[in-house]
Each structure stands twice: as C-alpha cells, then as structure tokens.
Amino acid sequence: MKNFNWQFVLAIIASLISVLLVVELVQSGTALNMDQTGLDMEAYRSSVHDVLTSMTRNDLLLVPIAWILAAFVGAMVGSVITRDRRRQIFFVVALFTLSAAVMFMLMFQPPSWVWIAVIFIFPSSLLGSRLIRRVPAKR
Secondary structure, eight states: OTTOOHHHHHHHHHHHHHHHHHHHHHHTTSTTOOOOTTOOHHHHHHHHHHHHHHSOHHHHHHHHHHHHHHHHHHHHHHHHHOGGGHHHHHHHHHHHHHHHHHHHHHHHOOOHHHHHHGGGHHHHHHHHHHSSOOOOOOO
C-alpha cells in the first residue's frame, strides 16, 4: 500500500459525482424530472417512455447535451485534482458517462439521433482533461 495513489481515487470519485450532478442540473428543467416516489420500475419506465415520445425536439436535445457536458466537466474536475493522470481520468469518466447513457437509451428507446449524439462523449471528456495543464516533472 506504499505506492497507492489516494489522490487518483479521490479524483475518480469527485469526477463521477460531478458527472451525476451536471446531468441532474441540466435535465432538471426538462419533463424527465419526475417524482419517482411510490412507482414500481415498470410504471416508471412506461411513464418516462410516454414523456420521451411527447417531448419536443428541443427538450429532447437536452438529454445528450447533458451527457456531453457532464463528461467534459467530470474530466476537468478529475484533471484538476490529479494532473499527472489525465489520460486515466478521461478514460474512466468517458466510460462511466457512456455506460450510463447507453443504459438509459436501452431502457427508454429515444430517437436514433440521440444514439448518434452520444458519440461526442469521448471527445468532450478528452477536451475537458486536456484543458488542465500538466504538472512539470520534479527535478
């Protein structure tokens, strides 16, 4: 445990929390922000599917924008905490955000253009991690 990097673990945890917060903040203004208390999963799934089919294109556009923005902010937060492992942070954040997006899309079946928009999660996460400067090597 001598070489264990707690800073990297903290960076991953902070990145994933920031991803969840950004998605929740962006989607809080849409019709997808429904009260989930007292519903079983099938009733919730059918109600979200009904909401997705009745949403306008502009409201539905916020769903992939939330994921893309969350990947950007999550990678940026992780890169600020641990600047020497930006590539690993980018990869963890991009995979987490992509897996959450794919699970959502498999569960609720949005239009096909939402699937195409998810491709931009990886470049967004890469850009977020690259905007933070690297720490110079210690001499």
